[in-house]
Amino acid sequence: MKICAVVFLLGVMIKGAASMIHTYRYFQTSSSQISGFPQYVAVGLVNDLVISHYDSNIKRVVPKQEWMNRVTEDDAQYWETETQISLGNEQVGKARIETVKQRLNETGGLHLDQRMAGCDWDDETNEIRGYFQTAFDGEDFISLDWMTQTWVAPKQQAFPTKLRWERIGEALQFKDYFDHICAEYLKRYVRYGEKTLKRKELPEVWFLQKSSSSPVTCFATGFYPDRAMLFWTKDGEELLEDWGGILPNHDGTFQSSVSLDLSSVPTGDWGRYSCVFQLSGVKDDLITKLDPGLIRTNEKKYTPYIVAAACVLGAVVCFLIGYFLYRRYKAKQLSPQSSEPEVMEELNSQPPETQ
Structure with a gap:
């Protein structure tokens, strides 16, 4: 862990203060027979901030950052186009679940298909790196090795997909998408949200x-x-x-x-x-x-309040006992027939505003 940290710091120092790597990730989740959960959800994130959301209940893509509304300055039909794409992806997701179920020899039950695609952009070197990976029922299914431009299929059921994608050159199509379309959209999003995405905030x-x-x-x-x-x-x-x-x-x-x-x-x-x-x-x-005096602990957090509460309670009890004895003494002096219950009633009564 510490070796990785040292490498990270060296990278930061070499890049310099102005350099920053921006990320765009698009997550898609298709599900079947999961009660209370949309059958399809798609979420876009830039630098780990959610920028858009779609699910099979609302049937439309909506912005999740105020600055994302600026996208219509360049493309008036942006949200409508994204909605149509998501509607199509929703149907594709259902078909994927059925395909994998057949390969696993399963006919029903709860299933989850997850996909992540996206790219990184170094705003100093202009370098682009793409990502694509899928999972089924929480286990890795197939992913793209960006360095070798090959497909990795850890599950036997994903091997037919790997062979077909290698045969049709799917990796090259993905690379072209990441290098151009994905990178272009990421740069556009960063421009819209520059004040938010390029800010520096200390903790x-x-x-x-x-x-x-x-x-x-x-x-x-x-x-x-x-x-x-x-x-x-x-x-x-x-x-x-x-x-x-x-x-x-x-x-x-x-x-x-x-x-x-x-x-x-x-x-x-x-x-x-x-x-x-x-x-x-x-x-x-x-x-x-x-500074030991600045450390917040469970012990210190509650002890002062407990001590203070005990002191207040003790003072109240002492006051009530003293007040009771004083009233009893005065009652006996003024009238030997005065009843104790009258004093008790007064002690048990509360002001109207606290009843």
Whole structure:
């Protein structure tokens, strides 16, 4: 994992601040006999942001980013054309499921056919890389090896497809599509959403710990883009800790975390450790020094509130007891016949606004 991280960082430094690899992915999911789930769903993503959506219930392609509405500036019929393509793909997806079922000698049951196609574009070198892969019932079925332009069929049932596609030169057709059509659309989408897709956002950084004996986790969230690194240092030297990688947030930003076991390190030495965040295109690192007072733990999260609540409750009980004894004393002084239930009734009553 750390070797991959080093290679990644070298790549970032070589590319420079202005370079960025943009991605376009188109996911298609066809299903049969899955209750409550559309029989066909297609989703387009640019740089991991959902830009379009279609499913067999709504029967139309809709934009999922405000800036995607600009596509009609270049093509007034764009959404109608995409809808017609998706309607056709929906029928093709149904046929694919039936074809694979026959190869698997199955007649019914729940089935899922998934496809992903797309391309990457390096905006500095203009290099294009294509992707195409399929899965059936969660298992890889057939995919394109971009480097060799050959088809990979890990399942025996996919071998007839591999032979047929190799015979008709399907790989060359896909390459032509990725190099021209896919790349052209990706560049267009990036132009529409440039302010969003090329922005640089640094994260919020937190220190988390489940208990006093657990590893300390450096958690960074809200950064963009996802070309980033997160790691621990001691006295400025990087530590070889397992990095949790990068995960998406619901708002289109990203998060990452890396943990460090400090159980054998005296608390007084924790200040020698820092969490470092590096974002491609941003010159300065975001360095957060480890401060035990800033660590959020389950123990610390609730203890102050419990103590405060106990103090308040104790004060209330003392007040009520004192108030009760005082009223009882006054009642006996004023009238020996005064009843205790009257005092209890007053104590049990609540102000009208809190009833």
